[in-house]
Amino acid sequence: MLELNGITKTFGGIHAVEDVTMSVAPGEVRGLIGPNGAGKTTLVNLISGLLTHSAGSLLLDSEPLDHLRAHERAARGVARTFQNLRVFPSLSVAQNIDVARYSGRGAEIVEAAIPEFGLSDKLNQNAGSLAYGQLRRLEIVRALALNPRVLMLDEPAAGMNEQETEALGRSLTWVRTHSDSAILVIDHDLKFIMSLCDKITVLNMGAIIAEGAPEEITKNQEVIDAYLGETDERAA
Amino acid sequence: MILNPSQKRGLVGAAILAAVLITIGLVVTYFGSRYQLRLVYSAYVNLLVVLAMQVFMGNARLTNLSHSAFMGIGAYVAAICVTPVTVKSISLPDAPWGLNAFSLDPVSSALLAIAITAVLALIVGLFVVRLTGSGVTIFSLAVLVIVHSVFLYRTDIFKGNQAFFGIPQVFSLTSIVILSVFVVFIVRLFRESRWGIQLRACADDEVGAAAMGVNIRRLRLIAWVLSAILLAVAGIAYAYFLGTISARPFYFNHVFLTLAMLILGGMRTVTGAVLGTLLISFGLECVRWLETGPVLLGIDLPEVLGLSGIALGTVIVLTMALRPGGIMGDQEIEDLVLKKQE
Numbered sequence: 001m002l003e004l005n006g007i008t009k010t011f012g013g014i015h016a017v018e019d020v021t022m023s024v025a026p027g028e029v030r031g032l033i034g035p036n037g038a039g040k041t042t043l044v045n046l047i048s049g050l051l052t053h054s055a056g057s058l059l060l061d062s063e064p065l066d067h068l069r070a071h072e073r074a075a076r077g078v079a080r081t082f083q084n085l086r087v088f089p090s091l092s093v094a095q096n097i098d099v100a101r102y103s104g105r106g107a108e109i110v111e112a113a114i115p116e117f118g119l120s121d122k123l124n125q126n127a128g129s130l131a132y133g134q135l136r137r138l139e140i141v142r143a144l145a146l147n148p149r150v151l152m153l154d155e156p157a158a159g160m161n162e163q164e165t166e167a168l169g170r171s172l173t174w175v176r177t178h179s180d181s182a183i184l185v186i187d188h189d190l191k192f193i194m195s196l197c198d199k200i201t202v203l204n205m206g207a208i209i210a211e212g213a214p215e216e217i218t219k220n221q222e223v224i225d226a227y228l229g230e231t232d233e234r235a236a
Numbered sequence: 237m238i239l240n241p242s243q244k245r246g247l248v249g250a251a252i253l254a255a256v257l258i259t260i261g262l263v264v265t266y267f268g269s270r271y272q273l274r275l276v277y278s279a280y281v282n283l284l285v286v287l288a289m290q291v292f293m294g295n296a297r298l299t300n301l302s303h304s305a306f307m308g309i310g311a312y313v314a315a316i317c318v319t320p321v322t323v324k325s326i327s328l329p330d331a332p333w334g335l336n337a338f339s340l341d342p343v344s345s346a347l348l349a350i351a352i353t354a355v356l357a358l359i360v361g362l363f364v365v366r367l368t369g370s371g372v373t374i375f376s377l378a379v380l381v382i383v384h385s386v387f388l389y390r391t392d393i394f395k396g397n398q399a400f401f402g403i404p405q406v407f408s409l410t411s412i413v414i415l416s417v418f419v420v421f422i423v424r425l426f427r428e429s430r431w432g433i434q435l436r437a438c439a440d441d442e443v444g445a446a447a448m449g450v451n452i453r454r455l456r457l458i459a460w461v462l463s464a465i466l467l468a469v470a471g472i473a474y475a476y477f478l479g480t481i482s483a484r485p486f487y488f489n490h491v492f493l494t495l496a497m498l499i500l501g502g503m504r505t506v507t508g509a510v511l512g513t514l515l516i517s518f519g520l521e522c523v524r525w526l527e528t529g530p531v532l533l534g535i536d537l538p539e540v541l542g543l544s545g546i547a548l549g550t551v552i553v554l555t556m557a558l559r560p561g562g563i564m565g566d567q568e569i570e571d572l573v574l575k576k577q578e
Binding site for chain 2: 071080
């Protein structure tokens, strides 16, 4: 269980994340949506330890994470992918996965995840030579090699076409059936999020404005005003 | 010890490099003149230095310019320990702390030299790993200057630019060929080890590596200290063959020479380190011969002093401009010989 209690992050007086309290249970898939600049990625950076919060506390299975550095959190099973890909281009695909495997808690799921994410025949290729969609999938498999207790996916479908997004959705459904990790997904593709997530948290200006099942969220007036209305216009 | 797949593949590459090094050693032992033997010996000492540099610079991809200083520390500590008391009473009459009143056997001296170099490297390394990019370069340059100044001005211990003589000749060309083969395997296995792979991941993307559980500072410290240990080994091999050492060989000219070797071959690979060392060692001999103004094909060439310095500088300039990854880039020798990984 990942628990955030009053997590706040200020950058020189500006509240990027303000008093966020939420929890994600093992096996749950939680969507995190909101307009650009809402603080979604900042929140993921705070949980993974790349940023330190200004106030509040973070717990993973009742153990505090607050004073652990990013690599220590990863070793305890806090795994993530990045909006702007951060694979290791000079290493092979297998070595990319090994980097995480060496520091993780041992993961059997990764062996099965490699074919599931279509990387079996790419293992010995340099990661730098992979296509964009493959790189996105590699990041997810690499994160699984940490045997995550929390898996955070920052816009996993960004830049993917409809078919690729559908395939990704199927693979992520596979992950949730094969892992008891709590999964937190950020994406702007609402169809993707709605079909994948048990529950959705909506952030705006750094604060939670709504939380609930996908169908409740789509009917929430505040969410429509802050975010959904805006996307609908953009889509139109 | 269980090897990972990268390490198993690395063994093939290391074995090929070892075969080349052994062949050169055998040819020179049986057919070379005494002068050529000394030349090849010093090339192999430089090879040990360049391999040691590769451990830190190639995997962490940070520039260290203090390597000759750590080599010097290894050489001097071993020399002070192994030189007989009778010689030291003449050469170091004013040495403090009873340094001229004892002597050890070559193996103990070497082990002590390695241990002291490792401890000093650990202390320096604790600062190095807090720095990034150009910070490491500048810091390591300052370390080089400090160590050189100590060698130069504590003449009661190190004799400065005068020769520290009387070191027993323990090593032969055979010893250094065996040693270099051993070090090639160590360096290659380190590159493909868990630590080496994670270090290269940090060099590719520090944030990504931290998020994958990599303790960047700890890994850089491991590579830094291992590099210093191998540099000490190179220094010991130097002292144990030549019989005399002084402060000058452990300063800027040597830093620059070995840097050119690593850059030309390609610092990211062990093959690059070996290739660069062999090419520059051989090339520099040709340049030195040209420098003296020989008669070539009936033409009396003029004497050109300083040609070797120009040549080394040109090698670095051209490599950086035309092929920044060096000759080998990211390729190890087995990538050329074996089929590309399937």
